[in-house]
Every structure is written in C-alpha cells, then in structure tokens.
Amino acid sequence: MTSHTPAVPNGKDHKFNPDFTAAVINATGPKASPRVRQLTASLIQHLHDFARENELTVDEWMEGVELMNAAGRMSDSKRNEGQLLCDILGLESLVDEITYKLAASAPDHPTATAILGPFYRHNAPLLPNGACIVSPEINAQGDRTWMHGTVTDFVTGKPIEGAVVDVWHTAPNGLYEQQDPEQPEMNLRGRFRTGKEGEYGFYCLRPVPYPIPYDGPAGKVLKALDRHPYRPAHIHFLLSAPGYKPIVTQIFDRQSKYIDDDAVFAVKDSLIVDFVPYQGDPKADFELPYDFKMASFDDAKKHAVVAGGTGGTTEESAAAV
Amino acid sequence: MTSHTPAVPNGKDHKFNPDFTAAVINATGPKASPRVRQLTASLIQHLHDFARENELTVDEWMEGVELMNAAGRMSDSKRNEGQLLCDILGLESLVDEITYKLAASAPDHPTATAILGPFYRHNAPLLPNGACIVSPEINAQGDRTWMHGTVTDFVTGKPIEGAVVDVWHTAPNGLYEQQDPEQPEMNLRGRFRTGKEGEYGFYCLRPVPYPIPYDGPAGKVLKALDRHPYRPAHIHFLLSAPGYKPIVTQIFDRQSKYIDDDAVFAVKDSLIVDFVPYQGDPKADFELPYDFKMASFDDAKKHAVVAGGTGGTTEESAAAV
Incomplete structure (x- = not known):
C-alpha cells in the first residue's frame, strides 16, 4: 500500500477491520491536488462510516448502484x-x-x-x-x-x-x-x-x-x-x-x-x-x-x-x- | 414540513442553517419502511456533513453529478x-x-x-x-x-x-x-x-x-x-x-x-x-x-x-x- 498521507483515524468504535479506511485513503498518490485529496479522503471516510454504521449489505449497496446507473442512463441534455x-x-x-x-x-x-x-x-x-x-x-x-x-x-x-x-x-x-x-x-x-x-x-x-x-x-x-x-x-x-x-x-x-x-x-x-x-x-x-x-x-x-x-x-x- | 420522526441532532458546529439537515430527514413519511428510513436518514446526514465539512461548491458538486451520470450511461449488461x-x-x-x-x-x-x-x-x-x-x-x-x-x-x-x-x-x-x-x-x-x-x-x-x-x-x-x-x-x-x-x-x-x-x-x-x-x-x-x-x-x-x-x-x- 502506498502511504503518502498520514493515516486518518476513524474515531468510531466498530467490529470491522480498523485499518481499512485509512488504507483506501492513503492509496491516493503524491500528485493528486490538495483539494482532490481532501474531498476524496472525506468522501471515503463518510461512505465507509455510512456502510459500517448501518451494516449495509451487499444487496442494499447493489440496489444503490443500480439506482445511480439508471439515473445516469436517463440523463441527457434535457434531463439531469x-x-x-x-x-x-x-x-x-x-x-x-x-x-x-x-x-x-x-x-x-x-x-x-x-x-x-x-x-x-x-x-x-x-x-x-x-x-x-x-x-x-x-x-x-x-x-x-x-x-x-x-x-x-x-x-x-x-x-x-x-x-x-x-x-x-x-x-x-x-x-x-x-x-x-x-x-x-x-x-x-x-x-x-x-x-x-x-x-x-x-x-x-x-x-x-x-x-x-x-x-x-x-x-x-x-x-x-x-x-x-x-x-x-x-x-x-x-x-x-x-x-x-x-x-x-x-x-x-x-x-x-x-x-x-x-x-x-x-x-x-x-x-x-x-x-x-x-x-x-x-x-x-x-x-x-x-x-x-x-x-x-x-x-x-x-x-x-x-x-x-x-x-x-x-x-x-x-x-x- | 411533515415531521414524523424526531429531529436528528447534527452534533457538529458549523455556520450554516442548523435546522436544514433535520428538515430533509424529517420529510420522510410514515409509510417508509424502518430500514429505508434508517438508511436514508444516515445517508442524508453523511452527505450534508461531507458538503459542510469541505464547504463543497456548486461547481464541485456538479462535477460529481456529471461523473455519476457518465458512469450510468456507460453501464450495460457487460459493464458496471x-x-x-x-x-x-x-x-x-x-x-x-x-x-x-x-x-x-x-x-x-x-x-x-x-x-x-x-x-x-x-x-x-x-x-x-x-x-x-x-x-x-x-x-x-x-x-x-x-x-x-x-x-x-x-x-x-x-x-x-x-x-x-x-x-x-x-x-x-x-x-x-x-x-x-x-x-x-x-x-x-x-x-x-x-x-x-x-x-x-x-x-x-x-x-x-x-x-x-x-x-x-x-x-x-x-x-x-x-x-x-x-x-x-x-x-x-x-x-x-x-x-x-x-x-x-x-x-x-x-x-x-x-x-x-x-x-x-x-x-x-x-x-x-x-x-x-x-x-x-x-x-x-x-x-x-x-x-x-x-x-x-x-x-x-x-x-x-x-x-x-x-x-x-x-x-x-x-x-x-
């Protein structure tokens, strides 16, 4: 795992791999812009906290993915x-x-x-x-x-x-x-x-x-x-x-x-x-x-x-x- | 505003409308399933916290929307x-x-x-x-x-x-x-x-x-x-x-x-x-x-x-x- 930024502490008690979120955040490379790095780290932290806090299942996550894909397919110059x-x-x-x-x-x-x-x-x-x-x-x-x-x-x-x-x-x-x-x-x-x-x-x-x-x-x-x-x-x-x-x-x-x-x-x-x-x-x-x-x-x-x-x-x- | 669930405290100090997130969460009606209510309330809280903590701009949000729409348009039975x-x-x-x-x-x-x-x-x-x-x-x-x-x-x-x-x-x-x-x-x-x-x-x-x-x-x-x-x-x-x-x-x-x-x-x-x-x-x-x-x-x-x-x-x- 590349480790260009300090590990981000999760700050929440949970029973899942405590190092996982920091590992994903720290995969960001040195050439990412500071704003992209900040937004992505925060987004990953919130997405993972959301999944852990609610014990999101694979089925539920997949429903969300399909919903977003369907929204994209429906979007064009007249509808977003x-x-x-x-x-x-x-x-x-x-x-x-x-x-x-x-x-x-x-x-x-x-x-x-x-x-x-x-x-x-x-x-x-x-x-x-x-x-x-x-x-x-x-x-x-x-x-x-x-x-x-x-x-x-x-x-x-x-x-x-x-x-x-x-x-x-x-x-x-x-x-x-x-x-x-x-x-x-x-x-x-x-x-x-x-x-x-x-x-x-x-x-x-x-x-x-x-x-x-x-x-x-x-x-x-x-x-x-x-x-x-x-x-x-x-x-x-x-x-x-x-x-x-x-x-x-x-x-x-x-x-x-x-x-x-x-x-x-x-x-x-x-x-x-x-x-x-x-x-x-x-x-x-x-x-x-x-x-x-x-x-x-x-x-x-x-x-x-x-x-x-x-x-x-x-x-x-x-x-x- | 309908108010079927108790207001969810934000728990974060910020300079934006302190009632906004609870208002969005509380718009959920009485017939929503408990699991949908829970997942959506948590998702709204995290999305809003993400936006406030990073002072997300309209331009940045729109870039995210366009990215997700493009992902949906690219998805089919062979690619997700x-x-x-x-x-x-x-x-x-x-x-x-x-x-x-x-x-x-x-x-x-x-x-x-x-x-x-x-x-x-x-x-x-x-x-x-x-x-x-x-x-x-x-x-x-x-x-x-x-x-x-x-x-x-x-x-x-x-x-x-x-x-x-x-x-x-x-x-x-x-x-x-x-x-x-x-x-x-x-x-x-x-x-x-x-x-x-x-x-x-x-x-x-x-x-x-x-x-x-x-x-x-x-x-x-x-x-x-x-x-x-x-x-x-x-x-x-x-x-x-x-x-x-x-x-x-x-x-x-x-x-x-x-x-x-x-x-x-x-x-x-x-x-x-x-x-x-x-x-x-x-x-x-x-x-x-x-x-x-x-x-x-x-x-x-x-x-x-x-x-x-x-x-x-x-x-x-x-x-x-």
Whole structure:
C-alpha cells in the first residue's frame, strides 16, 4: 500500500477491520491536488462510516448502484436525473447555501440564491422591457402578472444598468415548455436588460405548484420515502451583469401549496413573495414588485461570498446544467 | 414540513442553517419502511456533513453529478461503471466484509469472501473434474496450473458432495473473454461439481495482474488521485451447494505485483495462496491446492453470518452483477 498521507483515524468504535479506511485513503498518490485529496479522503471516510454504521449489505449497496446507473442512463441534455436525486436529498440546496453563504449572513445582503434546477435553457429570447413571456400562439390559462423592479449594487445601492434578468417558469399544466409538445419553443422564458435606473419589467403568469419528474430513480426514492414530488409555485431567475457575481435564484408564492414542504428543499424565507391583485392594467391580474441586489466580484471576494477552494458558480458553469 | 420522526441532532458546529439537515430527514413519511428510513436518514446526514465539512461548491458538486451520470450511461449488461466507482473507493470490499463479518470472526470460519467483480457470467460450461478451462482453440501462453482441493462444511468438517465450484480468470493479456474478441466464448471459465469426498480439480492458467477498465469515470478518478488501475493476479470463485450459503471469493497469488496495492482493495491475508512448481504432470507447470469451507444456512443464521436487515447476497443477486 502506498502511504503518502498520514493515516486518518476513524474515531468510531466498530467490529470491522480498523485499518481499512485509512488504507483506501492513503492509496491516493503524491500528485493528486490538495483539494482532490481532501474531498476524496472525506468522501471515503463518510461512505465507509455510512456502510459500517448501518451494516449495509451487499444487496442494499447493489440496489444503490443500480439506482445511480439508471439515473445516469436517463440523463441527457434535457434531463439531469443525477441532479434530481441530489435535489430530493437536499444536497443542491445545501451546496447552494454553502457557496453563497455571505448572502445569508451579510448585514445588507445580495439576493439569496436558490437552486438552478434542471430546466434552465440557454438563449431565451432577449425581449424589451414591458414585453410578455406568455407565447401569443397559445390561449393561456392562468393569472397574468406584471412583474417589475430594479437591480442594484448591494453595497452602494446604485442601480446596475445592462444587467440581464433571465426568467423561466412552468405553464399552468405544471410543465416547462421543453417537457410539453403542446407549448411553443421558449414559451414562458425571456431575458430582459435593465435600463438606466436598473429597472426591468415584464408580463408573465402567476405560477402553479408542479411535481418534479417522478418516472425515474428520483421518483422511486420519493415513493420509498413516502414523500410527494411537488414543488411550491415559483419563478426561476438567472441574473448576470458585467463585473457582478451571477445570481441563480427562485422566488416563491406565499399562497402556494407546498410552500412549507418543497420536494427539493429550496424555499428560503427571504425568497417568499406576495402576488398583489392589480387594478387598472387590462394585461395583468396581479402585480409582483421585486428588487434584486447583486454583489460585484470585488465585494464578493472581500466578503468571501464564495466558500470553498475552487471558486463558486460562474455563469458558464451554472448554465451548463 | 411533515415531521414524523424526531429531529436528528447534527452534533457538529458549523455556520450554516442548523435546522436544514433535520428538515430533509424529517420529510420522510410514515409509510417508509424502518430500514429505508434508517438508511436514508444516515445517508442524508453523511452527505450534508461531507458538503459542510469541505464547504463543497456548486461547481464541485456538479462535477460529481456529471461523473455519476457518465458512469450510468456507460453501464450495460457487460459493464458496471457505477460498481467500479464504488470499488476504487473500497466500498464493495467493505460491504462484503460487513455482509460476511462472521467469516472474519468465527473461530473456525468458512472461506473469507471477496468482491464478485463485474466480469462474472452465468452458465459457464459444466465440466467434469480433471478438465481444463483453457480453451483448446487457442495456443495459450501462460503457466498451466493444476488446481484442486475439497469443499467441506465449516462446522462439521464433513465433505460436501455436489457443491458447484464456478471459476473464472483473465487470459495472459489481462482480459476476460467477454472483453476480448480474440478469445473463444467462455474461455477460462468453468463449473465443477464436487465428488463424494467433496473433491474438485481442474487445469487453468496461473493468472496475471491486469488493470480495471480505466477509459471511463473510474479511470478519471484514479488519474485525479494519482493511483494506478491494477489488480494483483487472482482467480474468481462462486461456490454454491444446496443448503449452504453461497460464497463469492477470489484467491490471490502471493508472488504477484500489486499484491499490497490492489486498485479495488479486495486482498485479504487469508485469501493469499502459493503456486507450487509441479513435477510429473506434463499438463501443468504449477500446482495450486486449495480447500473451501462453506457454512450451512442454519449455521449461518446461528452465527449471524449475514449482517443487516434484508438478507445477504443470494446466488441470484450476486449473479445479477
């Protein structure tokens, strides 16, 4: 056995080979990067502790392997089942909290983030402020909503001109357009560029709760856990602006069913919003005022917005999902 | 949030939402089986602790998801890349130890087990004792070996008649027959039925070290860890007999390179054997005497051979790999 790192003590009493986990960890060679070495050692320790603490059997482990293989086979450019498995175990939401921990702790903090989810698409139509993302080709049901607000710098409070607000949400049937052959391409998606005062505004629908796809391994796990697959009504955003850390977020309708019981644990108090009945605009039944605050890369660095070692989500990496 | 189970204390100091992990664990509904509830709660706790302790970023998590999805896409009836990923992290070997813990602790113990590996095939040819598993169609290189011994009951010491010794190993080029179009179907595989005295015997080759497949995610991980992909020379066995717990095992050549450094951590001292130079048999260069001991289902139950809740490896489940 190669032994380039000191043995990691297990720290748990158990009846199995006490040297095994350290031997596996110490097999890592001298050229592994420090971060890879750290993550792998920790992962091995947790995996082995999990197996020992629960006296995991070969059959049970094999069921887990088959579940993960099935998730991989189901994943393609339109669906990421491995991500969905993590989501229902709260992992994406937690990693999101870790990466953007400043968002929760700074005194005047940028908009809290939430998971990107598997339904983001690149290159949604770039539309002028005041436009409607509900496709004119379909006679949409649902409540029309006028959403508007500003994008500002969370430190200086100054408006950010030219920020891009990328928005997407489901149709009243609970499906995103790429899941639904009845919806036109890019229905309920759009990108809006803020004006001089950081302002943006568009018409959309008041969203509805919907189930995450439950015809695969994630659905199998939910069923075994006696859990429902529903997410509370929400609207997704990806915000970007030159010089600012991109924000991936969702806002949630306070009135929605499942607001306290999201299947993927993404709801944060600061992201819950109120849809206000709206008078005097024939194009909208509700108004949704919402202001975003972004952290510049400099401030993000200063306040350690990004946890961990390799840098947080960039627009490219977020968009790769 | 539904709350059917008591909150699980985290027990760790950290700067993240202290209630999050308990909320995810407590989402499990009342109809989940006790074992599923236990395994999932423990898995969630370990996953979340792993993420927090290492301040795992969104980018790093996403790399992990993509790795697992790629493993699933690569897996089929001939290759199990998810299993291979577990193997290089020592998980299959550990789960094997757990499942058959009696094998390591009973005073007179049945043959220690080792991982099945992904190259088992059903229905290897049933051959008479004394036959050769090296296909006559190929002019094999390698050292011919006469392997023989007995299969006995580990409690009574009595011979087991009619036990099936299912054997498989690689060719001198390091490939199993299903990986290698040059080898005839079922080359270097065979099943032998023990006689009245529990005896078996066959001709095979002295095996060689070989790399596990490293053209997929497991190879990527090994490379990042600065580790080699080699396994020490070994022969695989699956033993079965009516009324006895099946045994999945491997024996390892003491002289082999990598004997102290198996890429999948399957070597146990009790499984290391000596190939003895053999005189007087023109068909063999080496002799390999080896006796197997099996535990009856009754004894296995009595001595709690099977750890955990759902029963250990059955012949069917082992063969499903």
